[in-house]
Amino acid sequence: MMAPATLSLRPCAPPAPPRITLPCARAWFAPAARASPAVAASHPPRRLCGPRRAVAIESDQQGSSELPKQEEKPKTYHFLVANAKFMLDEEEHFQEQLAEKLRNYAERDKERDFWLVVEPKFLDRFPNITKRLKRPAVALVSTDGNWITFMKLRLDRVLQDQFDAESVEEALASNPVELKFEKPEKWTAPYPKYEFGWWKPFLPPKASNGTV
Secondary structure, three states: OOOOOOOOOOOOOOOOOOOOOOOOOOOOOOOOOOOOOOOOOOOOOOOOOOOOOOOOOOOOOOOOOOOOOOOOOOEEEEEEEEEHHHHHHHOOOHHHHHHHHHHHHHHOOOOOOEEEEEOEHHHHHOHHHHOOOOOOEEEEEEOOHHHHHHHHHHHOOOEEEEEEEOOHHHHOOEOOOOOOOOOOOOOOOOOOOOOOOOOHHHOOOOOEOOEO
16 A cells, blocks of 8 residues: 655745846947958959040140230229329429338339329320310329329329220330429428429339330
């Protein structure tokens, strides 16, 4: 006779604590890229070149390295004009103003852009001006329009206008004339009288008696 089976009950083990999910740590190094397998080529690779453009060269330009010269555009010249007696012999402080401007340009190593022109040829373009002038006439010419306007306010009794010229030689061309000013019998001004010929440093380059 078999003995009855007995069950022995053991105390249950406590449940395991829940696992804490830790954030995934970033890899310090990126995984190495897999090298692509070498591809065996049966012939050398072709060199890719962009499309070539054909340049047409005229027969007279072949073998010449000179670049075509750009055409100079006409330049605008501004001027004040009056009779020579007023501009060169009577106007107070005119000599000092021009001398100071010339000295300033020399100190700044700036190219000169103003001149005195005796009997300028460009006056033929302005019949309305010439009929109001006593001759011979003298013009103060410059490419600086703002300065010419300033000098117009300083000199007052002068006529102002402007014109275009292809070159500085054309703009400053003049007719030959001999200037003579009579000396006043009595000089009452507090400053010394202008010396005859003081304007020569302000004439155009290579000028003689007001001609270019």
